[in-house]
Amino acid sequence: MLTERQLLILKAIVDNYITHAEPVGSRSVSKREDIDYSPATIRNEMSDLEELGFLEKPHSSAGRIPSHKGYRYYVDHLLSPKKLSKNEIIGIQSMFRDRFSEIEQVIQQSAKILSNLTSYTSIVLGPEVFESTLRQIQIVPISSSAAVAIIVTDTGHVENQTVALPENLDVNELEKVVNILNASLKGVPLVKLRDKLTTEISKVLEKYIDQYDEMLSLLNKTFLSQQNEKVFFGGKTNILAQPEFNDVERVRRLFNIFEEDELISRLFRPEDKGLTIKIGQENRFEPFDDCTVVTATYSVEGKNMGTISILGPTRMEYQRVIGILDYLSKDLSKLLTKRYQQ
Amino acid sequence: MLTERQLLILKAIVDNYITHAEPVGSRSVSKREDIDYSPATIRNEMSDLEELGFLEKPHSSAGRIPSHKGYRYYVDHLLSPKKLSKNEIIGIQSMFRDRFSEIEQVIQQSAKILSNLTSYTSIVLGPEVFESTLRQIQIVPISSSAAVAIIVTDTGHVENQTVALPENLDVNELEKVVNILNASLKGVPLVKLRDKLTTEISKVLEKYIDQYDEMLSLLNKTFLSQQNEKVFFGGKTNILAQPEFNDVERVRRLFNIFEEDELISRLFRPEDKGLTIKIGQENRFEPFDDCTVVTATYSVEGKNMGTISILGPTRMEYQRVIGILDYLSKDLSKLLTKRYQQ
DNA sequence: TGTTAGCACTCGGGAGTGTTGAGTGCTAAA
DNA sequence: TTTAGCACTCAACACTCCCGAGTGCTAACA
Missing domain, CATH: 3.30.390.60 (Heat-inducible transcription repressor hrca homolog; domain 3)
Incomplete structure (x- = not known):
């Protein structure tokens, strides 16, 4: 079990790495307002956290970065849900303005909004055909x-x-x-x-x-027709802005995957309802080993309709993404329920 | 007017650069079988060709690369049409095997074949809706x-x-x-x-x-519905294998363009029937300044149906691409004519 | 006993330097 | 007109050096 202080430090490191994408050193942690221990103390704790598997060192004289286990712990225990900002809510609401556009358009639109708000790539699976x-x-x-x-x-x-x-x-x-x-x-x-x-x-x-x-x-x-659920993307190229993808060969592999609708719909179909977060190898798909996939389902009258997901680096703004995805999936469910019931 | 020898040397340089993607030096030109002048002679001619605007130097001690004008001349005057290989013909024919698949599938398939054979990216515009x-x-x-x-x-x-x-x-x-x-x-x-x-x-x-x-x-x-002709891609990621695209920012820009169907269909709609080749700035579209677009139209009973195009670097295997595109567009026309007339 | 200052150590990255080799342009001779 | 010869250029690469951010350990302190 981690101590109070370890939690604090772990959270500080993950937060910092998420925003700056660079290994976090003891000094920068000790400079935070909510922490007043010296760098030396922090270093000791960091060393312990590393031993416990929550942190990693890219090389001996660099700061620490979170391991997958570290992210997992962060997501499971350190994340306080955050309300959406006004802008975000307005953005989402605007989607519903054109009341009678095609349902598939609404779903496509969701994907776009989602990627715009998060600046990651979004994948939305349409209603399951079967x-x-x-x-x-x-x-x-x-x-x-x-x-x-x-x-x-x-x-x-x-x-x-x-x-x-x-x-x-x-x-x-x-x-x-x-x-x-x-x-x-x-x-x-x-x-x-x-x-x-x-x-x-x-x-x-x-x-x-x-x-x-x-x-x-x-x-x-x-x-005989294919009967695959439709796959909608939003912000396919967003993810390229992440420093993790600064390598054309990687981009190539990723986009090849994007082309295969069937693969995508298999990868992003969730096992169960609600919000799931798969970090790195939890995706059980090698090309996503340092990606995180956050998936939420939308449904009508408890009947699962499809899923909306975010694909980003493991170094993802979890709090925002979870908030947005949660809100959007519920809103989408509401909207579709209205449509179908009439 | 260029001399016999200048033509020979220009062709040698363009050929060489197309296959090796590296500036061509006088020595490697003089080593070719069909050329027996010393490197010094070649150098003099190269210098002249540069002055005339057909060649460029990346820097003072590098070999020469073709300029856009050089490519243009090469395409217009130095290219001997080349018959397709057996494999290529077989590949194309296989497309027609499944006789009654949807017409849009046939077109999609054309795009795929095209990109496979050329290893560039292909763009096929469906029948024009209007x-x-x-x-x-x-x-x-x-x-x-x-x-x-x-x-x-x-x-x-x-x-x-x-x-x-x-x-x-x-x-x-x-x-x-x-x-x-x-x-x-x-x-x-x-x-x-x-x-x-x-x-x-x-x-x-x-x-x-x-x-x-x-x-x-x-x-x-x-x-009110959109009424855009459909855009089909083949081998979107093929072009990433080209050394010209070894830069994520460029890739990002390119793929952003790919996402915009309307832009694409405007860019790739040809002014006239038959085969057109646009090299670099001839595309009048800055992101394509060092790309070449080769476009052919397909038609039914003289009525323009749509276009099939190849997008690649200016350093493109023009001969092969032209051959394949020409053959495929004609075959596609034939096939569709059969379909529509029945 | 937990915390911290001090210090030696590590290592990536950037700047500076030298070398190599492919290439050019010019000149003079064949 | 062609070509051999030679001085020159420059990117690319390897090498070295140094800086700075960061660590881990130890000893002193509260």
């Missing part, structure tokens, strides 16, 4: 042999895919198919569409539709 | 107060937008509106939708529809 259900399906021919299949979900999300039409298709037949689908699939979760198609629907179609085989393969194609 | 016309419009309610408006174009492109519904809306009314729209707007270019709405349609609606005002504002909202 939770949403079919509202309507539509097949619009665009030529004699191709059509666009459109799926609208209950969350207002639209997916579309170009599919080949069977030759000599009767347009009325197509209409019949669409009607059958809409009658029997409304409210079915997207992930179950293919099941339903092969079990129930195919029988009905067989009965009423001429070009049964072709139709079935067409529909199979339609329901 | 050329496409309305195929069908659909308004799907997702709650009592919100709906998704969906517009399908003749090119198979789908746009959607969430809109607010008037209170106490009669669903039948909505259906009537949609029917009217579909009957009278099919084939109208997207850019003219709003015009048509205020001129012709509004009168019809006024006659048949109860909640006229609310409906009109709803439709206005629907037709």
Whole structure:
């Protein structure tokens, strides 16, 4: 168990390193107002803190920097929640001004606000597709042999895919198919569409539709669509301003990761609701070994909708980030609840 | 007018600099097989070429590098078109294997192929929206107060937008509106939708529809959608491998530009058909002052559809890039023509 | 016994210096 | 006209030196 004074010093060092990004020496700690021990005393404590694994030395004659364990302790025990400033609240509120912009736009906007306020990179995952259900399906021919299949979900999300039409298709037949689908699939979760198609629907179609085989393969194609939740970024390049990323090779690796939506949505999907903080190796993903990911979920009526996250260096302004993320996720939940319930 | 020998030397220097990214000295030029003059002779010619503005010296005791004028001359006069290698052709063909994937997927795929083959960054602009016309419009309610408006174009492109519904809306009314729209707007270019709405349609609606005002504002909202052509990237991070981009601040600026679709689509829209090469300041965009942009257009039946471009350093493998871009744009045109005509 | 002053020690980083080698430009000879 | 020869230039690199920020240890002090 750490002593009062050790806590004080640990907090001072982490605070200082977070703002200045440079190893913290005993002298600068002893100069702080809330601390009046001599540098020598501080040094002794620092040495102990290092032994306990909370601090590290980049090299023998430098100051100390927090270890991952140090950050973890700082986050878990030393952080007093901080109210948002007026500006921050105003910034967030402005997002809700345009009341009826598209839901995806709202989410995209959240990502932007988040990155602006924190000056890190934000990642927002849209509503998880596998939770949403079919509202309507539509097949619009665009030529004699191709059509666009459109799926609208209950969350207002639209997916579309170009599919080949069977030759000599009767347009009325197509209409019949669409009607059958809409009658029997409304409210079915997207992930179950293919099941339903092969079990129930195919029988009905067989009965009423001429070009049964072709139709079935067409529909199979339609329901195959990716079904990934959407990934929105805010301030992709913000993180480059951090001295930790002053190396093009690192930037390259990071941005390669950014390109892979699937990887991103796996990495940033949280295990549970609420706010989680993953520091360094806790991410279990080597390229993020000295990054911190803070994730919050947003939800509608207790149903998890998606997540909003911040990606930054382990040397992150935890207090601000947590405050903002917490506030924003709740506000977003409120806003979406309003939307969906109406 | 340059002498035979000067041409030979200029070409040698540009070739060499393109592959090695280092200033070229007289000795290394004289060692080439196709050149047998002594370094001293070469030096004299190089000095002349510098005076003429085709070459530059980074500093007094370094070799020469091509100036923008040098590249321009090289591209215009010294480049022999080169056939694609088998691998390259196979790579491109593989793109067409999945015959009925979405058209946007094909275009996205082109971008990827392009960047893979060239190891630069590729930018592909989708079909220009203002050329496409309305195929069908659909308004799907997702709650009592919100709906998704969906517009399908003749090119198979789908746009959607969430809109607010008037209170106490009669669903039948909505259906009537949609029917009217579909009957009278099919084939109208997207850019003219709003015009048509205020001129012709509004009168019809006024006659048949109860909640006229609310409906009109709803439709206005629907037709307001961005109408930008889509921007696809391939190998965004490829360009970071170029030594020219070994500076995080530069990378930051570049990627900030990448984020702005509108800027990108303005920058990469060509003035005319065919292949254009913009070297350095010819781009008239300061951040691209030492980049080259090679752009080709693809089209269907002579109608310009979009563009495919390569962004790389001025020190670019022009020959390869031109060959690939030329081939790919033609193949893409062919493919799309097939699609649209069916 | 906890705290602090004093001091020797460490080490990264910046400034200064010398050397190397690739390259140039000029001159004079072939 | 071409080329060999030579003096000159300059970036890059290695080397040294020194400074200063910081540490750890010890001994003295409250």
